[in-house]
Amino acid sequence: MNADQKELIKATIPILRSSGEDLTNYFYARMFKHHPELRNMFNMGNQANGRQKSALANAVLAYAENIDNPGVLLGVLKGIGTKHRSLNIQPDQYKIVGTHLIASIGEVVGEAATREILQAWTVAFYQLAQIMIDLEKELYIENATKPGSWNGWRKFVIKKIVEESAEIKSFYLYPEDGKAIADFYPGQFISVQVFVEELNLSQPRQYSLSNAFNPEYYRISVKRENGFGSNPSGMVSNTLNSKSEGEIISISSPAGLFHLEKDSKNPLVLISGGVGFTPMLSMLETNINALQNKKTVWVHGCRNESVHAFKKQISSLKKKQNGLKHSHFMIQ
Ligand SMILES: Cc1cc2nc3c(=O)[nH]c(=O)nc-3n(C[C@H](O)[C@H](O)[C@H](O)COP(=O)(O)OP(=O)(O)OC[C@H]3O[C@@H](n4cnc5c(N)ncnc54)[C@H](O)[C@@H]3O)c2cc1C
Ligand code: HEM
Incomplete structure (x- = not known):
């Protein structure tokens, strides 16, 4: 994309900041009207409570803000790509998203979205799409080569x-x-x-x-x-x-960037609330199974005794792991 187009993208940052969510809200309604089958792929709970529209709006805004150097977003894009991989998102679906996103910019912003602005956004979107398609291709290939793993469902x-x-x-x-x-x-x-x-x-x-x-x-x-x-x-x-x-x-096969490195020797500090302890349990069990038994502090809170889960398992973990300091609190 050329320097003029980058300037045009930057000029749209204020409107993305103020109306990004209106735009993505409109975009999803438009896309689902034309592609109702995609409603099986998106989380309709997040559509209703607004989380997905803000996730996409924030991603588009972050991209516009970093249009001179989108490489700084690679870490974030990898996180999105891992989730996309777990949902089996395919390259041809980027064209659907691109078509409806650009059309939505024109329809929501109105006359202020000139032909040049729409052209700049088309180039910008497909540049981002290509980065993500390439990144996801690598994730699919890497995943397919892991023993026991699979792509899709x-x-x-x-x-x-x-x-x-x-x-x-x-x-x-x-x-x-x-x-x-x-x-x-x-x-x-x-x-x-x-x-x-x-x-x-x-x-x-x-x-x-x-x-x-x-x-x-x-x-x-x-x-x-x-x-x-x-x-x-x-x-x-x-x-x-x-x-x-x-x-x-x-x-899907296991995915996600938030995880423990199995061979790390660093002490562990785990903080969780409610059902958020599930990844911590996996970390604590792995800690023992791998016989690392490194110093571990785990602070966990839940609402009350009736929702205090895995009590037996936690006391057995404590017996097996000398280095585990566990503090549990209730908030009701
Ligand atoms: C990486 C990751 C790991 C997770 N691990 C776990 C785990 O180990 N265990 C676990 O239990 N969960 C986990 N979750 C959460 C899980 O994915 C689901 O989000 C959770 O089970 C709720 O899904 P649901 O379909 O039951 O709720 P949904 O139907 O998606 O609703 C979600 C929330 O939105 C609200 N909502 C829906 N519609 C509206 C509306 N119209 N207006 C206002 N509010 C509305 C609902 O009341 C509800 O509170 C994890 C999530 C992620 C991203
Ligand atoms: C450049 C284009 C895209 C961007 C910037 C983007 C961005 C995002 C972001 C930020 C998330 C949230 C990630 C998270 O929760 O960790 C997400 C999730 C998701 N994306 Fe994309 N995405 C793009 C393309 C696509 C395409 C082409 C599809 C398929 C049609 C798609 C389908 C989904 C789905 C289904 C989710 C999960 C939604 C949810 O569970 O609420 N995305 N995307």
Whole structure:
């Protein structure tokens, strides 16, 4: 893209700051009208509570702000790419997003969005799309070469369900094809896809792996999100909570940049709240399994005794790991 086009992109920064979310809100409505099938791929809960539109608006703004040197965004783009990879986003879908994003800029901004501005944004979008497509291609290739791993969705049987507290259940997921599964770093998540009847759509969500790697199964621990006030009950967590042993769900292979390096010798400080302890459990278990037993401090808070999950497992972790200092508090 040329210097004039970069200046035009920079000139749109104030409008992105003030109306970026209106723009992305409009964009999603437009894209879903033309491509209703994509509603199966996007998190409709995040569409309703506004999180996804602000994630995209912030990403577009950050890109405009760094248009002279988009390379500084590579770390952030890698995080987005890992999530995209877990959702099986494909290169040809960038054209759909690009078409509706550029059309939305024209329709939302109106006459101020001149032909030159729209052209500059078209060049800028496809430049960003190409960076992400290349980055994601690498992630797909790297993932496909890991033993036991797979790209896209794979069917897993829920062989065991364990109630961990009044609102958290663990699901033990075994591959339906009986073949090997991929190792993961403690802290990583999987995307889960289930059919949500109230929407008549499939819906993906992410869940941290809540145990150390085990070659037989993955375990996730899901909190049932109850509705309150005008907030409806969570769709996927409630769908999962109504599942029985023997049912099948589709999952991605493990993904995510937030994880422990298995061979690091540094002391560990873990801080979690509520169901946010799931990646910590995986880290703590891995810590013991790998016989590292390094000094670990874990501070965890939850609302009250009824939602205090994994009590037995935590006391057994403490017995096995001398170096673990655990402090737990309740806020109600
Ligand atoms: C990397 C990662 C790891 C995670 N790990 C775990 C884990 O280990 N365990 C776990 O339980 N969760 C985990 N989560 C959260 C999980 O992915 C889901 O977000 C969670 O289960 C809620 O999904 P849901 O479909 O039940 O709720 P949704 O239906 O998506 O709703 C989410 C929230 O939005 C609110 N909402 C929906 N519609 C509206 C509306 N119209 N107006 C206002 N508010 C609305 C709902 O009330 C609810 O509070 C993780 C998330 C990520 C990103
Ligand atoms: C340059 C183009 C794109 C940008 C800047 C972008 C940006 C983002 C960002 C910032 C997130 C949130 C990441 C996170 O929560 O960690 C995200 C998630 C997501 N993206 Fe993209 N994305 C782009 C292209 C696409 C395309 C082409 C698709 C497929 C049609 C897509 C589908 C999704 C989905 C389904 C999610 C998860 C949404 C959710 O769970 O709420 N994205 N993207």
